[in-house]
Amino acid sequence: MTPTDPTTEVVARPRVEGDREQEIHEATLTVLADVGYDRLTMDAVAAGARASKATLYRRWNSKAALVIDSLCSMKEPHAMPDTGTLRGDLVSMFCGMGGLTDARQIAILASVITAIGRDQDFAEAFREQFIGPKAAMNHQVFVRARERGEIRDDVDLDLIVPALPGLLLHRQFLMGEAIDASAVERVIDQIILPAVAVAGRPHDTSSTSSPETKEDR
Incomplete structure (x- = not known):
């Protein structure tokens, strides 16, 4: 040779x-x-x-x-939270490092938006390898909440699961409003939890925020 x-x-x-x-x-x-x-x-x-x-x-x-x-x-410290409530899990997932209140995460997402529109191969890989696992994790959080009795059986999870990130990213990228912990919690408390709540059972709106978030209020 x-x-x-x-x-x-x-x-x-x-x-x-x-x-x-x-x-x-x-x-x-x-x-x-x-x-x-x-x-x-x-x-x-x-x-x-x-x-x-x-x-x-x-x-x-x-x-x-x-x-x-x-x-x-990218490492996600809150990749699969298990706080015992749907609200706690959603706050943990979407706030802090790796979540939608993470400025670097938002900057990275913003940087690939044009590529998604122009490069079909990149878009398919991005959705399958990056967005896919996040969406699956988000879906599992709602499935667990349903098993705990927090979500009505008739709720369409395919419709409600992407609502939180969809609303937040709309505010960020289309309306130019930065996402903070308060915005995340308002969408959870005023839209997501009322939409899935079981009749006669009040949904949990107790704060699970970090000390920094509480000080910001």
Whole structure:
């Protein structure tokens, strides 16, 4: 086997994994939040991660693949809350780091909106790999609430589950109103909980906010 054999080259290449891979993901998300998807380049990510562009292409064959993988790498401290109430679970999911009150998360979502409209392959991957798991988790929270008796049996979960993020993102991106914990709680208390409440059973509107949120009131 000669030194120029392609098989030898592939085997000899170092893999991008572990902490190094996460550093590249973080650099990608930083560039994405700063300049948006359209202006993100592999060169900019490589510079931010102090890596070569060749290193990126050894792991990801396109900008879209790198961005999707980086989005999916984001850690969510409240990925599957279990507070015992629907209200508590929703507040935990949508407030704080990784939620819709997280400025960086909103900046990243805003940065890919144009790509979703222009790049069908990116849009499909984004919906399947990034939005899909979040939607499934949100749906499961409502299923658990129904099993606890908090939601009427006739409620259409396919209709009500996306209502909270839909209303909040409408306020953010179309109305230009920043999402804060108070906005999240008002939508939950005034729209979501009354819409699903079991007749004769008052829904829980007790605060499950963090101390910082209480101070803001």
